[in-house]
Amino acid sequence: MGEFLTARLSKRIAYWVFLSIVVIEVVILVPSVMRRERELLNYLRSLSTAQALGRLDASTLANLEDEMLVDYLQGLQTNQVILGGAIYDQVGTQVGSFGEAPQLTLAASQRGWSPDRYYRRQQRYDTPWDMPPLRDRYVLIVRHDASGVQREFFAFIGRIAGLVVIISIFVTGATLVVLRRLLIKPIMLLRQDLITAGQAIGDDCDTQTLAFASLPHARADELGDVIAAFEQMFGQITAAVATRKQSETRFRTLVEQAVDAFFVVDAAGQVRDVNQNACDSLGYSRDELLTLSVTDIQTTHTQADFEAVWRQLRPGVPQTLEGWHQRKDGTGFPVEVRLGLLELGGNCYGLALARDIRDRKASEAAQARLAEIGELAAMIVHEVRSPLTTVLLGLNSFRSLDLPERFQTRLELALEESERLQKLLNSILMYSRNPALVPEPIEINALVRHLANTLEQDASAPSPLLDLKTLPYAVNVRGDRDKLKQVFINLLANARDACPATGTITWAVQPPVAGQVAISIHNDGEAIAPELLPKLTQPFFTTRASGNGLGLAITKRLVEAHQGQLVITSNASGTEVTVTLPLVGSP
Template identity: 50%
Template sequence: MSDHDPSQTDAMSQLQAIREQLQLESQNRQEAEKALRISEERLRKIFEHSNDAIFVIDPKRDRVLEANPKAAEMLGYSRDELINSVQVSSIHPEEMEQVRAFGDKVLKQGYGWTNELTCLTKSGYNIPSEISASVILFEGQNCIISLVRDVTERKLAEDKLRRSEARFRTFVENAAEMFFLIDPEGKIEDVNQCTCNTLGYSREELLELSVTDINAELTPQQLWDLKENLTSEQPITIESWHRRKDGTVFPVEVNISRFGSEDYPREIALARDITERKQAQAATARLAEVGELAAMIVHEVRSPLTTVLMGLESCQSLELSERHQMRLNLALEEGERLNKLLNEILQYAREQKLELVDIDLVTFISELKSSIEESPAAKGKFIAIQSSVAEASIRGDRDKLKQVFINLVRNALEAIPEGETVTWGIEVANFPQHIRITIHNGGDPIPEETLHKLGSPFFTTKSEGNGLGVALAKRIVEAHQGELAIYSSAEAGTTAEVVLPQAI
């Protein structure tokens, strides 16, 4: 066994260690290169398949150094055209001042974002763009890599939303009802001009108030309970009282609905001043009371009047002097006139209960014409029916409609001299499913100051009239869900117009 030199052994050990170190470094380098290749491949795939256009640009030389397929697709160029022929300034021909400012900002701080630039396509179309950029070392120099997103659809949606909001604001501002937007604490967030005008506040003043400041009835607890019961699907309607800036109050009908997210629920309230409605309801109630009173009075007067008339009629069998006979006849005439007036008052005061049957107005009016022609008012005068329809079916009360048309035609006959004609027309109305009946005469026109009073109870221009004929006719027509109107002028004459719904 030979002796070994210790120094040789140490050298061998060192060589072995160096070899192992080199092998480890080579292995690490290979792994790093592999990881780098994988990373580069991943980045290349991201670059190639990105849904955003990606450009690498050299702002100093006004060049596109690299571009992905999406960039070529978005601008309508081939990739080779973008890199070899297209300049940055040709993509932003009208915006180079903004582009240079944006590029300087990116180079200075390392990154940047803007949505104020557009990109011009090969076909000449400007694409609204959102650009996110950062600094990248490319071919040994600092360049800019930009991710460009086509935001055309977003811009269109935003513009549509702005127009919708503008329309909504216009609608709200011009609405005839008060509008309130209420925050979760019951404070007023927004109002329209009608609210300001109605309550007497400026918009700024109202935005400092809460609901309970203008509602004369709601307490904070009641407001909270009301808000708790609200949903976006089911608005509620309440009647309450609002208080103006001057302290006066007025009745309102308020429609309230939930608005906004669950995290920040708000309410929209539309309030309508119902002062006139309340007054009309009160007037209707008073009229009902008056009607009941009138019916009671008529009943109380008609019974003794009937007895008086019976007594006067029995006196007709007596032999009286001419003077006393004349007074008896006058008393009988006045008694009958009073009895007729009481009957008409009773008819007007009562609720119009209809016995509806199917009626063909063409046949009905033709039959009615024959009986009216036998009346004294028609002596020496003519009635002409003009119908543009073969038949006109409605649902109506024959007796009550007969009363309406006899009254209107008789009035027309009384307005013309002998030898002239009253025209009775039947046609389809201007709005669907309705029939228009007109009764026209060419007599003296009704004065304008008188015309609007026709139909009012006890208003009459006749010396022997009581003013209930047209008023009662109007009530009967309205009970049929129709309308009665009277028009008059020197040129056109006078026309009574009745519009009734057709039978369905």
């Protein structure tokens, strides 16, 4: 109750209700007060007139002349309320006066809306008398002492004012009692609920357990609608806050677990926020990093360099730069920084994603060394092939000689090893060079059937059965015909070597799927161990004593040069090699 009485809204309502009632009462009672004043003045005039008629002799007044009449009328001053008067003839000329002369003249009496005048400050009342003895001869204006009228008038006003105050206080109190239950209390409870809700949201408390005191007062009126709207708004805010927190948590988790270092910097280059990877990579704590600037970390760039890059940034157009990040201990490492511009809360910030590229630099260096080694190997192969050809020519010339059997055996072994070395050198040279393709449209079914017929004619008996499966409609790819022939011939030769003579080799063209066609070659040979499958296409890895380990490696490079893919699978039913090529017009 005390809080209700001290509430600003209660005070304001009480003030305006009280003031409104007072104004209404005053407006209503002012005519009554003025009427009461008029009644008192009329009573004063009637009383003085009656007393004067009792004192004056009518017959005497009728026979008196002007001067004698004035002297005779001075006897009226014995009346306590009559202070004086003035006598006027019928033409308006003042005949004479006695006692305290009235301020009201005959002419002013005849001009005004009322013939009499009440002078409140002087407490005087001037009024014409209508006396039968003087009628049609004189007009008498009498001055009265109105102090009694004024006292009675103020007493009446006091009684009226007291009544007005009592009524106003009663009505105001009754209004506040009703408003307290209907308006003030629900509003104060709603205010407290708003404060509680704001504190709960600000302090990140559990909003599910909050109970609002204003909800029981949600009646079917406008205030009830406001309370219901508050509850709905609070539910929407808590849901939005929960969603935002989940998003922020997920985003923060994603940023903290990112492999790249995240930096948020302002236009001056000051670090504003970082993720954990940035702290770990540089050896600083988060608080230490927030005291540094870009030039403290990116030692290869000056402040002027940063400002130049910042001026070039545009929203949605990131820039990629390379630099050198310096750790807290003074060591450093190369980085690739992708810098973008963000607008948050009317301010612009830079989001820098820094990636450690030491491994990439090492890989690039290793690739460069490998490229040099490859060029060196190709040069060596080229230099060795010429003398090897000469050696083969010399060894072949010895075949025409009649050599003992022991020397003939050695000659055959030397020729065989020389030819094997020549094939190895050719394979190395082919693998070291990027395949140069001469692409043309190729109908894959026709190519497969042509190669199958050619290989079957050249096959030595006994050999595995070749089961050819092609499609009844054309399937076109774009590639180098000779290189694709080399691919399939090599795969079919490997399948024959792995398949027993009584087995079956299935060569099938699969229906195109997703813009690609798959050609599979399956043999019934023994399964290949799973740990060996990834190594089959590596250079110089082979499972055959007579192989050099470059056949499948070259085949894979040729397939990939056609934007295709080579996959090898093996199980108890045999081994299958699948070549996938894009169709004509497919990306």
